[in-house]
Amino acid sequence: MAVKPPRPLVGRAADLAEFSTAGFGRRTLVETQRLRVVVAALEDGQEIPLHAPALDLVMAIMEGTGRVTAGDTAFSVRGGDVVVVPAGETRGLRATGGRLVAVNVVSPPPGSGDHAASASAWPADEEAPDVAALILEEHGGLFGRLEDLGRLAAEVQTLDEAARRTRLAVALEFLRDGLLPHAKEEERSVYPAVDRVLRAVGGATKTMTIDHRFITEMIDELEGISRGPFSEPVCEQTSRLLYGLQSLLKAHFTKENEAYAPLLNRLSPAERRELHDHLSGGEHGHHHPKEV
Numbered sequence: 001m002a003v004k005p006p007r008p009l010v011g012r013a014a015d016l017a018e019f020s021t022a023g024f025g026r027r028t029l030v031e032t033q034r035l036r037v038v039v040a041a042l043e044d045g046q047e048i049p050l051h052a053p054a055l056d057l058v059m060a061i062m063e064g065t066g067r068v069t070a071g072d073t074a075f076s077v078r079g080g081d082v083v084v085v086p087a088g089e090t091r092g093l094r095a096t097g098g099r100l101v102a103v104n105v106v107s108p109p110p111g112s113g114d115h116a117a118s119a120s121a122w123p124a125d126e127e128a129p130d131v132a133a134l135i136l137e138e139h140g141g142l143f144g145r146l147e148d149l150g151r152l153a154a155e156v157q158t159l160d161e162a163a164r165r166t167r168l169a170v171a172l173e174f175l176r177d178g179l180l181p182h183a184k185e186e187e188r189s190v191y192p193a194v195d196r197v198l199r200a201v202g203g204a205t206k207t208m209t210i211d212h213r214f215i216t217e218m219i220d221e222l223e224g225i226s227r228g229p230f231s232e233p234v235c236e237q238t239s240r241l242l243y244g245l246q247s248l249l250k251a252h253f254t255k256e257n258e259a260y261a262p263l264l265n266r267l268s269p270a271e272r273r274e275l276h277d278h279l280s281g282g283e284h285g286h287h288h289p290k291e292v
Helices: 131-155 161-201 206-226 232-264 269-280
Strands: 025-031 036-042 047-051 056-063 065-070 073-078 082-085 091-095 100-107
Touching: 036 047, 036 091, 056 065, 056 091, 056 161, 065 082, 065 161, 073 161, 091 100, 131 161, 131 232, 206 232
Parallel strands: none
Antiparallel strands: 025 036, 036 100, 047 091, 056 082, 056 100, 065 073, 065 091
């Protein structure tokens, strides 16, 4: 056995991982007479085949989601989970839904025959409903109602009082009895479920990037308007865009202030210094725009 002398090592498992398209990647961090520590890196669909060596295994799932076999049972796992498999029991790992990084501690270190594939087969995946499709279907219906709000905003100044009150009552019924209950249910059940996966795979800031995309599109539309004649309908359109930008930007900055900014001081001192220097100086720093 080639012994890799132990030495102090601190780092993110994802940064230490070495992926490969030829099969799951592995990087040995330390190997002694007593144990071997390996960072396993799996692309989506890759697996560590089922095998049952006479070795104890502790596996920590660092990032991603997947399936693990421990003994005669398969389990769903995600970043933050720990798996313990005693010597002689079947073990295996498969990435599902994206990349997966795990740290495996094996004792004693495996020999050349310890990774021989087992005759066991992976159990069939459990049947489960497509929750994402359910959400998308419901949102599809809501998007149509949002168009109704846009039409009302465009027409509200031209309606007589009776029609204005009737149309507004219909809009409020949708907002109070449809949209707000939808939002409360998302906070109660959907967001906690999404949060569990985000802790494993990251991507929490994707929603803010989507905000940026909508903001950019609205600015582009406003810039196009500024180059043409200002008829009454165009003035109304300009007003809607400005109100929309104001609301969207207020919500966006509030999310950053309340959800993200407090997290930044949990970075390491070196990371905080680097980010602070980047944001406070140079051509890439934050700018302070003029008032309009």
